[in-house]
Amino acid sequence: MTTPVLYLLGTAAPPVMRIAEVIQSAHSDGWDVCLGLTPTAACWLEEDLAELESLTGHPVRSQHRRPTEPDVWPAADVALVAPATFNTINHWALGLTSHFVVGFAAEAIGKGIPLVAMPCVNQALVRHPQFEQSVLTLQRAGVTVLYGEGGFMPNPPGSGSPAGYPWDIALSEARRALKTA
Template sequence: MTTLYLFGAAAPPVLEVSQVIEEAHARGWEVCLGLTPTAARWMGDRLPDLAELTGHPVRSEYKLPGEPDVWPKADVILFAPVTFNTVNAWALGLTGKFVVGVVAEGIGKRIPTVAMPCVNAAYVQHPAFDRSVETLRGAGVTVLYGSGGFEPNQPGERRPEGFPWHLALDAADAHREV
């Protein structure tokens, strides 16, 4: 079985992560779940159930020096939803958050990585966002943003069709080594 690191930041679609894990399992992935600290706080009491569902601890913080790694190596990383803040921090190499550190290092390790932002139409007007998306794409990250990926909604609104998780999982599947 191949290992998918599924990472999520604090945007509403992260609340659907248990269904995404189940779908990833149905597609033949072993899943390790990593969350930003705020996303982990949002999940609160659900974290033990998510650890049971994946069979691995849910991580949101770096391990201490000398502690063993509790996850198998990633074959593919899927970071969805990834917020405006996290896209920009990742592109700048600001690795204060565990999941950002893993994906930043993943570029150098050449781990296939897919990212699907969840940002609203006001945030994407900021010039840093497009630069960050281009930086990540230039580093080899598959960023599902725009046509064929996540298209921004208006502030405070959710897309009626929901977050396009199927596109994110399809892209992760495309990176799976045969």
């Protein structure tokens, strides 16, 4: 049996600072992990990028590749977009693909790659009318969005803790998505 490939696509929310632990957990669960980051998340993790590449065994990507460049990752079996910021959820739902993470996720819908997303947003941002619409748009497109009961529960602004982000729920859902694909 081949090792399933998980594309872990992180954005600039505080839980991304714990991404090495998440990769280790995914490896323990039998995944081959490829890490993609938004440009800001890559900047936040700049000092750790070499270690993260060593940990995954693949280049960390944060930019679109050139059309003449080969894809350096194996094909994805499942993609997990987490933590997914307010900006990422809205850009993805609206099809605004200015960075690699959203570009891959948007295209993956059309390719039929199982997609799981778990937002990391505060209670003030989720009150913006576009957020709920974006979550519904992604769900209608077949994306499993782990938001609300059984997923990520927004906190008041400034009160969230990266340690409290439910990565275990996200990884479990990715495994379920693999089994049902």
